[in-house]
Amino acid sequence: MDPILLRLLLVAGLLVVVLAAGWLVQRRDGTVRHGGDARLRGDHLAAVGLDLSDGAAGAVLLGSPTCTPCDSVKRVLGDIEVERAGFRWVYADAADHLALADEHKVMRVPTLFMVAADGRIMARSSGVPRHDDLRRVLDAGGDLGTAA
């Protein structure tokens, strides 16, 4: 076969692989997962400044100053805060809270923890979560069923 044709096929093949890999990564991005049995310790909650003592649910968003998708997550949280009385959230720079990030294996920013009043992590996500997924977590009190 003509080498030029062969290389064209190579470039086309690379494009297919890249598109498939990108699609897989993006499908995972922002997925709201069950928090397992993990909970945020009281001292960590205090360190990021989230006070849930009145029994409401809240959220902790870990970000970094140069993280663009973090702003999108902040907007989502702002919308939820307007809809849901009592719901509150805090933003914290992951670099300032490494103990928390290490304990919960935070690999990238933005990472969001949806936290029940007792500190239990109802759900977590990396990337930009969808409004409806967060609403579902709050409605179900963290019981995401089999979908998670």
Next chain:
Amino acid sequence: MPQNLATDAEGRLLIDVRGPRFGAAITTVVLATALVVQGPVGIGLVAWQWAVFGVATFAGLAWSPYGQVFRWFKRRFDLGAPPETELEGPPRFAQTCGFAVTTVGLVLFAGGLTVAGWVAAGIVLVLSMLLATTGLCIGCELYLFGQRLQARHGARDADNGGVA
């Protein structure tokens, strides 16, 4: 700076989030063409791309040639205000990664290791393809990773015991 560009409160450059993706599309076309034609023309295209990465790395994204093309394109076709802006740090670091790998490629070409040189060019091609088609910027993620490592070291020096 070539034009009046937006900056944040600390004077750091803010860029249109669509810019890097647009630039990556041009990079993809340039490097894909280079990989297909190869020979002196192909190596010339890799050298051109190396120079583009170099300008963005050392002079900043305000001077990036593809950034200039993007700004012209935006005005010509009236693309409107940026949907979002971002700090230039991560995308500039990604350009630095591109510069480093294309430098390796050019050194390999110069040393007669043509196939290895094209593998290096191919890596940059794949990463810019990924950014252009899906918006995923591996270089930017690496920058965040590096920053976190740095902060971790800083924290360890300041407070021995804060981090396991």
